[in-house]
Amino acid sequence: MLFNSIVFITFMAIVMPVFYLLKDRQHKKWWILFASYFFYGYWDWRFLGLLIFSSVMDFYLGKAIFSANENRIKKNWLIFSLIANLTILGVFKYYNFFVGSFQEMFSVNLDFLHLNVILPVGISFYTFQSLSYTFDVYRGRMKPEGNLLDYILFVAFFPQLVAGPIERAIDLLPQVKMLKNPGRSGVWDGFLLISLGMFKKVLIGDTIAKYVDHVFTDANYYSSPELLAALLMFAIQIYADFSGYSNIARGCAKLMGVDLVINFRQPYLSHNITDFWRRWHISLSSWLKEYLYIWGLGGNKRSKIRTYVNLLLTMLIGGFWHGANYTFIIWGGIHGLALAVHKWFCELTGNPRVTHGHYLAKMLGGVVTFIVVLFAWLFFRAPDLTTATYFLESFIHWKGSDLAMDLFFITFSYYIVSFFFDFVEHRYGELFMRNLNIVYQLAILMPVWIVIVMYLFSIGKPMPFIYFQF
Amino acid sequence: MIGTLITVIALFVLDQYLKFTRITPPILKYYHDEYGALNVPNIKYLKFKEGLFLGQTNYDGRFREHYPKRKIDSSTFRIVLVGDSFVEGIDVYSRHHFATHMEDIMSKKLGNKVEVLNFGRGNCTLQSSSYYYLNYIKKEYDADLVLFFVEARDLSQISDYPSTSFVFSDSLGDIVASKSWMETLDFKLVKTLKDMGALYYLNNSGLFRLAYRTKSGIGMYGFFPKVFGKFFPQPAVQTYDRFEVNLEMSKTAGRIFDTLSKESGPRVLFILRNFPLESSVLQRYMDSVDYDYIDLKDTLDYKYVRNTTDDAYFFKATGLYGGHWNHLGHKAIGYFLSNRLSNSISRREQTH
Numbered sequence: 001m002l003f004n005s006i007v008f009i010t011f012m013a014i015v016m017p018v019f020y021l022l023k024d025r026q027h028k029k030w031w032i033l034f035a036s037y038f039f040y041g042y043w044d045w046r047f048l049g050l051l052i053f054s055s056v057m058d059f060y061l062g063k064a065i066f067s068a069n070e071n072r073i074k075k076n077w078l079i080f081s082l083i084a085n086l087t088i089l090g091v092f093k094y095y096n097f098f099v100g101s102f103q104e105m106f107s108v109n110l111d112f113l114h115l116n117v118i119l120p121v122g123i124s125f126y127t128f129q130s131l132s133y134t135f136d137v138y139r140g141r142m143k144p145e146g147n148l149l150d151y152i153l154f155v156a157f158f159p160q161l162v163a164g165p166i167e168r169a170i171d172l173l174p175q176v177k178m179l180k181n182p183g184r185s186g187v188w189d190g191f192l193l194i195s196l197g198m199f200k201k202v203l204i205g206d207t208i209a210k211y212v213d214h215v216f217t218d219a220n221y222y223s224s225p226e227l228l229a230a231l232l233m234f235a236i237q238i239y240a241d242f243s244g245y246s247n248i249a250r251g252c253a254k255l256m257g258v259d260l261v262i263n264f265r266q267p268y269l270s271h272n273i274t275d276f277w278r279r280w281h282i283s284l285s286s287w288l289k290e291y292l293y294i295w296g297l298g299g300n301k302r303s304k305i306r307t308y309v310n311l312l313l314t315m316l317i318g319g320f321w322h323g324a325n326y327t328f329i330i331w332g333g334i335h336g337l338a339l340a341v342h343k344w345f346c347e348l349t350g351n352p353r354v355t356h357g358h359y360l361a362k363m364l365g366g367v368v369t370f371i372v373v374l375f376a377w378l379f380f381r382a383p384d385l386t387t388a389t390y391f392l393e394s395f396i397h398w399k400g401s402d403l404a405m406d407l408f409f410i411t412f413s414y415y416i417v418s419f420f421f422d423f424v425e426h427r428y429g430e431l432f433m434r435n436l437n438i439v440y441q442l443a444i445l446m447p448v449w450i451v452i453v454m455y456l457f458s459i460g461k462p463m464p465f466i467y468f469q470f
Numbered sequence: 471m472i473g474t475l476i477t478v479i480a481l482f483v484l485d486q487y488l489k490f491t492r493i494t495p496p497i498l499k500y501y502h503d504e505y506g507a508l509n510v511p512n513i514k515y516l517k518f519k520e521g522l523f524l525g526q527t528n529y530d531g532r533f534r535e536h537y538p539k540r541k542i543d544s545s546t547f548r549i550v551l552v553g554d555s556f557v558e559g560i561d562v563y564s565r566h567h568f569a570t571h572m573e574d575i576m577s578k579k580l581g582n583k584v585e586v587l588n589f590g591r592g593n594c595t596l597q598s599s600s601y602y603y604l605n606y607i608k609k610e611y612d613a614d615l616v617l618f619f620v621e622a623r624d625l626s627q628i629s630d631y632p633s634t635s636f637v638f639s640d641s642l643g644d645i646v647a648s649k650s651w652m653e654t655l656d657f658k659l660v661k662t663l664k665d666m667g668a669l670y671y672l673n674n675s676g677l678f679r680l681a682y683r684t685k686s687g688i689g690m691y692g693f694f695p696k697v698f699g700k701f702f703p704q705p706a707v708q709t710y711d712r713f714e715v716n717l718e719m720s721k722t723a724g725r726i727f728d729t730l731s732k733e734s735g736p737r738v739l740f741i742l743r744n745f746p747l748e749s750s751v752l753q754r755y756m757d758s759v760d761y762d763y764i765d766l767k768d769t770l771d772y773k774y775v776r777n778t779t780d781d782a783y784f785f786k787a788t789g790l791y792g793g794h795w796n797h798l799g800h801k802a803i804g805y806f807l808s809n810r811l812s813n814s815i816s817r818r819e820q821t822h
Contacts, residue, residue, distance in 0.1 A: 007699030042700065207493045214522035217787035221566060221797050403524050403563070406514065413490040443476040451484050454680050455493075457696060458687035 001042040003248045004201045005462045006453070011039065016255055020181055028179045029153055032256065036158035040122070043162075047120040054088060055155040057081075058130040062137045062144035062151075074138055081134040089127045092119055097324030121468055122162030124321055126155055128287055133169035135291055142170050150177045159252035163245050163467040165263045165283035175258045182257035188438070190254030195445050196425060197247025202452050204421075205241035206463040208233045208414055212381070219387045224394045225404035229411050231391065234381050235374055236418050239268065241466045242281070266426050268419075271365040273338040273372060288318050304347070311343065312336035327379045327388060334376040481677065488676025492516040497673050497682060498527075498592075501660055505602055506633035506651045509533075509591065520785040520792035521561025534564040537585050541612040546583045547576070547815070548612055550736070552599050553619030556743065557590025561785070561794045568795070571804025572811075579812040587611065596624035597635035600726045601647060604733070613736040615811070620740055622749035625720045632657060638722040645725045717751045724755070731761050741807070742766060745773065745783065746793050769806035770799070 001008055015035045022028045041048045061081040068074040096114055103110045133154075136142045145151040154176045160167055182190070215222050215230035222230070246263040253260045261283050270276035277285045293299050293314040300307040312333065319332015382388035401407075456462065488494045495516045499507045509531030517523040528536045541548055551557050551569060559567045569586040576584040589607055591599065596618075603616070632651035639646045651657055663669040672678040694702045730738045740763040742752050756763040773781050775798060782799030783791050795803060 001699075005699070006696040010697050010699075203487075203493065207491060210518040211522065214518075214787040218797060221563070406524060409490075410492055410516075413487075417487060417491070439473050440476050443473040444480045447477055447480040447484055451488070451677070451680065454684040457691075457693070458680065458683040460687075460691055 001039050002462050002464060002468075003245060004198065004206060004456070004465075006456050007042075009453075011035075012252070019256060025179060026149075028256075029149055029176075032158070032179065033149065033153045033156060036153070036156040036161060039158040040156065040161060043121050044118070047118075050088065050120055050123075051126065051156060052152065054085065054126065054130060055152040056148070057084060058134055058155075059145065059148055059151040062134055065134060065137050066144040078134060078138045082131065085127050085131050089123055091115070092117055092123055094320075094324045125164050125166055126161060128166050128284075128321075129169075130155055132166070132287060132291065133173075135295070136168065136170055139295075142173075145169070145173055147177070157253070157258075159249040159258075160260055163242075163249070163465050164281075165246055165249065165261045166287050167260060167283065168287075171261070172258070178257070180257040182254060186254055186257055190251045192441075192445075193247050193251030193254060195251075195448060196421075197244040197249075197251060198452050199448055200240040200244030200247065200421065201465070202244075202455055202462075204414065204418060205237050205244055206459075208237045208240070209463050211410075212237050216381055216383065216387065219382075219390050223401040224398045225401045225407060227391050227394050229404075229407040231374060231378055231381075232411050233414060235268070235377055236414050238377065238380075238466055239264070240418060245465050245467065266422050268370060268373075268422070269366065270369050271362040272369055273335065273342050276369055276373060277335070277339070284318065284321075288314050292317060304344075308340035308343065311339045315339060322380070326385060327382050330385075330388075331376050331380040334372070334379065338372050338376075485676040488680055489674075494676045494679035494683060497679060501632070501651075501657055504634065505606065506598070506649070507591075507631065508633075515560070517560050519561065520788050520790035520794065521796065522787070523560040523563065525560070525564050532588055533558065533560060534567055534569060534588055535585070537587055539611045541585070543583065546585055547580060548585045548587065548614050549811070550607060550611065550613040550616045551586060551588045551590060551619070552603050552607070552616060553590045553741075554594045554599070555590065555592035556794055557588060557619050558592055559588070559590065559795065559800065560592075561792065562797055562800055566797050566800055568800040568804035568807065571801060572808045575805065575808035576812050579808070580815060587613075590619070591633075593631045594633060595631055595635070596620055596723060596726055597637065598631050598633035600730060601634050601636050604729070608733075608735055615815075616736050616738045617807070618730060618738055618740050619743060620752060621743040621745070622717055622747040622752060625717050625723045625749075625751065636722060636726055638720070638725060645722060645729070717747075717749050719751055719755050727755070727759070727761060731759075737762070739764060745770070748772065764807070764810055766803065766806070769802050775799070775802040 001011060015031075019028055019031055022031055037048055037051075040051060058081060061077055061084075065074050065077045065081070068077060096117075099110050099113045102108070133145075133151075137144050145154070150173065154167075154169060154173045155161075157167075157172070157176060212230050212234045215226060216234070219227060243264040246260075250260045250262070263282050265279040265282070267276055267280035270279055293310055297310040297313060298306070299310060302310075313336070315332040315336030316329060317332070319328045319330070319335070322328040322331070378391055379388050382391065496510065496513045498509055498513070498515060500510050502508045509527050511527055511529050511531045514526045515523065515533075525533050527533055530539075537548075549572065559569075564570060567588070569588050572586050573584050589599070589603070591602075594602075600618075603618075607613075608616075632654060634647050634649050634651070636645040637648040638644070660669065663672060688696075690705070692702075692705050695704045727740070730740075740752075740756060740761060742756070742763055742765045744765075744767050753763075753765055753767075769776055770782055771777075773783050775782050780798045780802075782795055782802055783793060785792070785796050
């Protein structure tokens with residue numbers, strides 16, 4: 001089920017009143033668990049079993065890790081959890097990619113080995129979420145969850161099940177255990193977040209996607225300014241799409257008294273690439289930093305060269321997490337290289353603080369960072385390397401288009417709106433909304449919702465979230 | 471009071487946002503007193519459906535070119551295209567339209583400038599496009615050759631397009647003009663709004679355009695299927711599987727073909743299309759009365775470009791079949807018609 005659909009509004013209109021009317025906390029949990037499985041199963045009920053199996057497996061593995069007497073046995077259980085989770089992920093997401101790559105590399109026919117599988121929605125997200133639980137139990141950061149219902153609800157919690165934020169068990173589990181009615185301010189905050197998210201997803205992300213999808217799919221029919229416009233628009237699309245989704249997820253969770261992590265903090269205003277990764281998809285970048293970069297690879301505790309290699313490796317794996325395609329690996333590699341270069345530069349200039357510097361230097365840094373990020377987005381979005389190469393060749397051998405001015409105008413309009421929303425949301429949103437009478441807030445929100453609903457009725461199928469494919 | 475003002479401001483801001491980002495493109499049609507629904511001239515238009523189009527209509531509501539009504543240079547060879555949304559072709563950019571391919575190829579082959587004017591209009595049938603051609607295009611425009619695109623659905627007796635159409639009158643034994651579109655609720659509403667002086671503002675309002683599209687969307691996709699999703703029967707999706715239909719030649723269509731072929735003026739050539747319905751009725755009729763025609767079956771084998779696996783109708787980006795030619799389809803049609811017509815024109819010139 002997609003957040004940006006009329007049927008989701010119907011879903012919430014049924015789920016939330018029942019949640020509020022139920023008095024017993026256990027009943028609330030069972031109801032939300034049922035709603036979560038319904039939400040997931042609406043997409044494809046056949047993969048519910050996989051979700052339930054994965055959740056139950058990690059619940060018992062967490063107990064096994066904790067109750068093991070020797071470190072060696074603890075480690076073995078941890079490795080078992082890692083292998084089991086990554087095998088499930090690998091089979092559905094990466095198996096065909098490796099078979100195909102092997103075929104190409106060695107020119108052998110291995111078509112018979114290809115599996116006819118659909119990628120289960122959200123598998124990358126709930127796998128990482130489950131792994132964070134077993135990792136934290138192993139590291140002694142938390143005790144294993146004793147209640148199966150609480151644990152499977154933590155994994156299946158519908159606001160963040162299919163596209164994050166990737167929540168740590170240590171943060172989300174205690175909240176899920178205490179599911180409650182949030183009170184009037186919590187409900188209102190939730191509604192505001194959902195409204196903001198819906199506007200960003202439906203009226204920015206989805207509308208801009210129509211142009212972007214056409215151009216990236218049939219790139220060879222478009223000229224240089226049209227391709228550049230599509231790339232610039234994609235930068236807005238992915239931000240509006242994903243941050244909008246995260247807003248809706250946080251809003252839905254807030255309606256149940258749960259606080260999810262903030263996933264974005266004005267990433268396009270970053271002064272450098274390190275800053276960017278503290279503002280973009282924060283739940284994933286912090287997961288990768290803590291569990292892979294620091295704990296797994298040693299972080300910056302070893303030699304300088306090793307630190308740069310660790311950064312590159314972390315981002316390559318981060319890229320690969322997004323999808324089984326060389327374009328995602330290249331995307332991760334570009335970011336890894338940029339992070340390494342930035343780290344080296346900071347060490348060279350003796351400037352260890354990420355955001356320190358004269359405002360002109362920050363501005364220049366911001367522009368350079370945006371260009372690097374935009375360049376990387378090309379590989380992220382392009383369906384294959386051929387398309388990405390075509391884009392780059394078109395930028396080098398520039399050919400004009402009589403549609404350039406029109407496209408510039410449309411692109412500029414979207415940028416203005418997106419930056420305005422971003423600014424309002426992160427700098428003055430809360431202040432504004434807290435001080436504004438609720439009647440006036442409704443006076444703004446009602447027309448927005450009317451337009452959103454009208455738009456959703458005017459289209460055929462709603463656009464899926466970009467991160468659903470991961 | 472302040473709440474109402476805030477709502478009005480919010481609506482205004484949303485209205486402008488919808489307009490500037492082209493989320494709601496302008497309403498393309500207006501009602502002409504004589505001809506009914508025509509394209510609005512001089513508007514920028516953005517269309518996302520199965521394909522993508524960005525462009526502008528000219529002084530006379532046509533896309534793609536700004537040729538004047540009369541030829542500037544008498545040596546220019548001018549082709550006029552008449553038809554429906556297939557001909558209008560606003561699912562691809564103008565430079566990918568088959569008319570552009572025709573101009574490029576035929577100019578080179580014939581050695582002189584070729585202009586192709588596109589009078590295709592979405593949802594238009596033979597009954598309405600022929601009326602428009604005979605009463606307007608033919609009188610106002612220079613043309614050396616007219617390509618009339620027709621398909622099996624044009625044999626239907628009734629045209630539901632809100633445009634002045636030919637219908638067959640049994641009492642008169644001939645085709646007569648019908649302005650039944652003037653009786654429709656849509657026209658009456660538009661006329662009332664126009665008389666009130668509100669139509670201009672509404673047409674330029676992003677919110678009104680969105681409301682218009684919402685109405686169309688509900689009509690197309692349903693209200694309850696959207697609200698209840700999979701738990702409510704969803705509207706059937708048209709599948710473009712090949713099947714032959716048995717149709718009969720209608721009196722109206724027969725009389726129209728007759729009039730178009732025999733009227734003095736530029737040569738009229740019928741272009742037969744066999745998608746989405748395949749029917750040999752048109753081809754058999756054309757053969758029986760010896761009208762000039764070109765059958766697109768010679769280049770398109772139903773959905774595919776002949777001798778290839780290239781689908782001429784499928785749009786990869788949206789995964790949709792809207793029933794219109796994609797880039798490959800336009801290229802195939804453009805190349806095919808250019809070669810056929812260039813050869814035919816060269817032969818005629820040699821004969822003369």
